[in-house]
Amino acid sequence: MQTKTFSGTLDSLSPIRQYLKSIAGNAGVSKKASYNLQLAADELVTNTILYGYEEAGLQGDITIFSEIIEDQLVVTIQDSAVPFDPLSKEMPSKEDLSKPLNERPIGGLGIFLVLNGLDEFRYEFKDGFNFNTLVLYLT
Amino acid sequence: MKVKKTEVDNIAILSVDGSIDSSTAAAFQKEILAQIEIDNNLILDLSKNDFISSAGLRVLLLVYRSSKVAVGKLIIVGASDEIKDVMYHTGFSKFFTFSGNIEEGIQMIKSPQH
Numbered sequence: 171m172q173t174k175t176f177s178g179t180l181d182s183l184s185p186i187r188q189y190l191k192s193i194a195g196n197a198g199v200s201k202k203a204s205y206n207l208q209l210a211a212d213e214l215v216t217n218t219i220l221y222g223y224e225e226a227g228l229q230g231d232i233t234i235f236s237e238i239i240e241d242q243l244v245v246t247i248q249d250s251a252v253p254f255d256p257l258s259k260e261m262p263s264k265e266d267l268s269k270p271l272n273e274r275p276i277g278g279l280g281i282f283l284v285l286n287g288l289d290e291f292r293y294e295f296k297d298g299f300n301f302n303t304l305v306l307y308l309t
Numbered sequence: 310m311k312v313k314k315t316e317v318d319n320i321a322i323l324s325v326d327g328s329i330d331s332s333t334a335a336a337f338q339k340e341i342l343a344q345i346e347i348d349n350n351l352i353l354d355l356s357k358n359d360f361i362s363s364a365g366l367r368v369l370l371l372v373y374r375s376s377k378v379a380v381g382k383l384i385i386v387g388a389s390d391e392i393k394d395v396m397y398h399t400g401f402s403k404f405f406t407f408s409g410n411i412e413e414g415i416q417m418i419k420s421p422q423h
Contacts, residue, residue: 180332187328187360205360205391212362216331267400271373279363279399286398 171237178223178230178249183212186232190245193236194306197243203306206287207245213280214247214256214302222251222300242289243306253295256281256302312340320418321347322411324354329365338368345372349381352414356387366401373404382406384414 174189176182187208194204215232223230230250237244262278285291290305310327321344329337344351355361372383386408388396396402408414 180330183330183332184328187330202391202394208360209362209395212330212360216362216364220331267398269400271370271401271404274370276367276370279366282399283363283395 171235173233173235175231175233178219178232178251180216180219182219182232183215186215186234187212189234190236193245194243197238197306197308199243199306199308203287207243207304207306210284210287210291210304211245211247213284214304217254217256217280218247218249218251218300222249222254226252228252238308241308243308245304245306247302247304249300250298251300253300255293255295256284257291257293261285310337312337314340314344317411317415318419320350320352320415322352322354324356325358327358328360329358329368330360330362331364334362334364334368337365338371341368341372342375345375345381345383349383350418351381351383352411352418353383353385354387354411355385355389355392358387358392359389361392361395366396366399369401369405382418384408384417386411386414 176186190208190211191204194207218232228251233248235246259281260278261281266274288304289307292303294301310325310329310333313324313326315322323341323344384406388407406417408417
């Protein structure tokens with residue numbers, strides 16, 4: 171298991187993506203899957219920083235755990251921000267996504283991009299921490 | 310992230326160097342909306358752009374909604390396969406015109422059938 175901690179600020183977005191790019195590279199995933207992992211993490215961490223920390227007047231860290239379990243790359247993002255289950259957010263439907271851009275709601279794309287690019291996604295709140303788990307299949 | 314503006318045959322080219330995420334989307338938004346106010350024909354060069362999050366897609370949505378672009382032409386050139394893939398899955402692709410390179414993009418803006 172590898173672990174790395176970043177400060178819960180928007181300045182960390184780019185270093186977090188670089189870190190996950192190297193994790194994905196070491197795990198041998200495709201360029202596309204690596205990009206999708208970075209995108210999913212970016213969307214989740216952005217939400218945590220903007221709403222879970224900043225809007226709530228809190229400060230904290232983002233800790234990333236990663237390991238290969240059998241044939242899966244499992245990346246868990248831990249934060250101590252306000253409890254928030256990304257899956258509780260309403261996701262745009264297939265119908266929404268085929269609507270002309272003029273008729274669409276402006277938000278909601280983030281969670282779609284999280285789920286679209288991963289093989290599995292789990293959320294858990296435990297011992298005062300949010301845990302977002304991102305899984306890519308290595309087959 | 311930096312946005313550089315150049316011109317070829319009086320057509321503006323905005324080149325994005327770096328990533329568009331929540332820490333840089335506001336700067337990108339300011340640059341591209343200001344340019345669209347000046348001229349509704351625009352080439353957005355993403356050949357040095359390695360990442361666009363939903364914050365960046367929201368800017369493109371705002372750009373698309375601005376009335377100016379509706380009567381002009383915005384051509385996206387040099388987007389990576391990964392970014393094109395995201396734009397496809399979110400249904401953005403069909404509202405923007407893509408081109409392989411700047412020269413081709415300029416021809417598309419100049420030609421009356423597009």
